[in-house]
């Protein structure tokens with residue numbers, strides 16, 4: 001896989017004249033073969049950024065390049081290399097699907113003689129074989145979205161920019177479209193915005209989160225969960241034999257590196273020969289890993305077994321909420 005930078009965003013700002021810019025000084029690079037999930041709450045600036053990258057909107061300050069071409073001064077080259085699925089797919093409602101795709105092939109300058117195999121492939125990929133004769137106006141939202149994706153990939157663009165490609169699709173369709181995105185992402189470069197966080201985990205090699213126009217996170221889903229969780233939380237499950245009155249909570253409280261302990265589950269004594277198990281969620285002091293101490297203290301205590309010692313990772317949803325709510329962003 002080549003490491004070419006395909007999208008270069010450099011201190012990009014878009015000011016519509018409101019109290020604060022819609023996109024506020026963001027910078028990032030996307031390399032060939034990356035599938036980048038672009039996350040942010042409503043109004044964060046995702047669509048605005050994508051419109052600038054596709055040369056539909058001029059930046060107020062800063063710049064962006066696609067495959068080395070400036071999106072503002074070199075928009076013809078940029079558009080040639082980009083496939084774009086806009087948020088509100090502007091399809092020609094009176095055309096049939098086939099007429100529309102043929103029209104797009106004209107616009108994209110795909111020679112007539114190469115057209116059939118290319119159309120066939122795209123129609124298969126997007127699962128619209130049976131709708132080629134339908135007029136676009138009578139398609140369901142999901143099928144319209146598929147036609148939108150088909151037009152975006154028809155000319156085999158190097159860079160694909162998809163603004164909420166799975167919005168309005170049913171779960172089966174979502175799975176199919178994700179499959180298409182993943183497949184394309186193996187060779188090409190893809191940015192897509194979404195509000196479905198599970199989608200990002202399933203599809204993306206990298207995530208960017210923006211909030212109020214500002215970039216608040218950039219990394220792989222794993223990196224983000226490590227970075228954002230800050231204090232590490234650890235699940236500790238302690239088993240004890242009946243008749244042992246020692247309380248594991250007391251032992252844990254004596255461990256230096258532990259900041260907070262919550263008891264989250266206590267198994268009952270329904271079966272007399274079963275050891276009682278208690279699960280604690282332990283918050284470590286910043287920068288400290290108390291697992292060694294926990295293991296030692298519990299395992300050496302009389303009549304106590306250490307059944308589980310598991311660091312918990314923040315979910316993408318936790319991270320998103322933490323970074324994009326006003327308290328979190330402040």
Ligand SMILES: Nc1ncnc2c1ncn2[C@@H]1O[C@H](COP(=O)(O)OP(=O)(O)OP(=O)(O)O)[C@@H](O)[C@H]1O
Nearest residue numbers: 016018022040041042043044045046047048049087
């Ligand atoms: N043409 C416009 N003129 C003025 N303000 C605009 C325009 N387009 C968008 N905005 C504003 O810019 C901000 C960012 O909007 P944008 O559409 O980029 O957000 P988004 O992240 O795509 O949100 P969503 O998740 O709802 O699609 C919002 O405050 C929006 O109201």
Ligand SMILES: [Mg+2]
Nearest residue numbers: 046047048087
């Ligand atoms: Mg949007």
